[in-house]
Amino acid sequence: MLRSCIFIAALIALTGSVPIQKAGKDWYKNSLVYQIYPRSYKDSNGDGIGDLNGITSKLEHIADIGADALWLSPIYTSPQVDFGYDVANFTDVNEEYGTLADFDRLVAKAKSLGLKVLLDFELNYSSDKHEWFKKSIQRIKPYDEYYVWRDAKIVNGVRRPPNNWLSNFGGSAWEWNEVRKQYFLHQFAVGQPDFNYHNADLRQEMKDVLTFWMKRGVEGFRCDALNYMYEDTRYLDEPLSNASGVPDNDYDYLDHIYTKNLPETYEVLKTWRQLMNDFSATADTKMILTEVYADLDLTIKYYTSGSTVPFNFMFISDLNNKSSAPDFKRFIDRWINNIPDDPSYVANWVVGNHDNHRAASRYGEKRADQLSILSLILPGVSVIYNGDEIGMLDRDFTYEETKDPAGCNAGPDRY
Ligand SMILES: [Ca+2]
Ligand SMILES: [Ca+2]
Numbered sequence: 230m231l232r233s234c235i236f237i238a239a240l241i242a243l244t245g246s247v248p249i250q251k252a253g254k255d256w257y258k259n260s261l262v263y264q265i266y267p268r269s270y271k272d273s274n275g276d277g278i279g280d281l282n283g284i285t286s287k288l289e290h291i292a293d294i295g296a297d298a299l300w301l302s303p304i305y306t307s308p309q310v311d312f313g314y315d316v317a318n319f320t321d322v323n324e325e326y327g328t329l330a331d332f333d334r335l336v337a338k339a340k341s342l343g344l345k346v347l348l349d350f351e352l353n354y355s356s357d358k359h360e361w362f363k364k365s366i367q368r369i370k371p372y373d374e375y376y377v378w379r380d381a382k383i384v385n386g387v388r389r390p391p392n393n394w395l396s397n398f399g400g401s402a403w404e405w406n407e408v409r410k411q412y413f414l415h416q417f418a419v420g421q422p423d424f425n426y427h428n429a430d431l432r433q434e435m436k437d438v439l440t441f442w443m444k445r446g447v448e449g450f451r452c453d454a455l456n457y458m459y460e461d462t463r464y465l466d467e468p469l470s471n472a473s474g475v476p477d478n479d480y481d482y483l484d485h486i487y488t489k490n491l492p493e494t495y496e497v498l499k500t501w502r503q504l505m506n507d508f509s510a511t512a513d514t515k516m517i518l519t520e521v522y523a524d525l526d527l528t529i530k531y532y533t534s535g536s537t538v539p540f541n542f543m544f545i546s547d548l549n550n551k552s553s554a555p556d557f558k559r560f561i562d563r564w565i566n567n568i569p570d571d572p573s574y575v576a577n578w579v580v581g582n583h584d585n586h587r588a589a590s591r592y593g594e595k596r597a598d599q600l601s602i603l604s605l606i607l608p609g610v611s612v613i614y615n616g617d618e619i620g621m622l623d624r625d626f627t628y629e630e631t632k633d634p635a636g637c638n639a640g641p642d643r644y
Contacts, residue, residue: 449516502535576609
């Protein structure tokens, strides 16, 4: 025993550090999740696009900063209308990023460094180039009901969308399909038709996707845009939000009572938690991170539906470089005091992500480091976006350079 202690001490002295491998059911309770945006992280073959082999080459860095898990933004086959969030095949890797074999090597090396690999899960929609959508257009069973299709409303002999619902990226959320002679719903880009979660075959299909990746060693998922999963099947017009200065084709023009935060969402998430727990009863707890921008009570409720942590965006949404220490305390207490009472539930602190300005641009370079440190000192899960650990800043860009659909649709004055 003493000899092995001396050996470990000597090893630590020689190497400087040894990776601390967190394992067991409680591994996540004080953990650091490092988010990687594959396209811009590390290019390994000189084509200017980040890729899986690039990420694999940087895993030592990620382990070195103390991360326990890395969460990869979408890596699936995609025409990249919305930077990979439009998935054309949920069980393969986008060609620009590599192959499934590259992915397997990434997972193996990550495991050897004590890192768990988490994937982004685009649950609300697919690409319009997905085989399921192509078959849905053709009304081929069971795919005919995989998406949300509605007949046109004819007003004075003119074809109109079924209701007033708006896309997050601006304009109607409905797009006419000339082949099927119906409108399909897209809460985001036109190239991202929404799934119909009222359909049991579709729900099973999405569970099969989770199982496919767990079999390849994936140890959790970040559920993208989770609260857009269901729509109310009465298809009623949504009321106006009466927000000032918002144009009538802007998403914020309406109050989204029929297209967001529907209670069925929580039930589906519970089935995914069960699936992950059942996958390997003896394995470490699979992590589910849920992305929901909603009122605190609706967000917190995901804890009791299977989420390991519902993202806490207070460092992004509620606090900024003008915030005082009492402001920080108030918001930290607010989250901690609202976590449901169960030892398995822990807090979490999101420092930044790909949808927001960089931490150093929001808080200033010095305070950005303090923010990361604070997120790590506080109990629970810290979520850090790649580059924030070295204080990277935003870069200004012109409308002509803009590529994301939300920015392009907003136009030169509002991008
Ligand atoms: Ca590349
Ligand atoms: Ca939906």
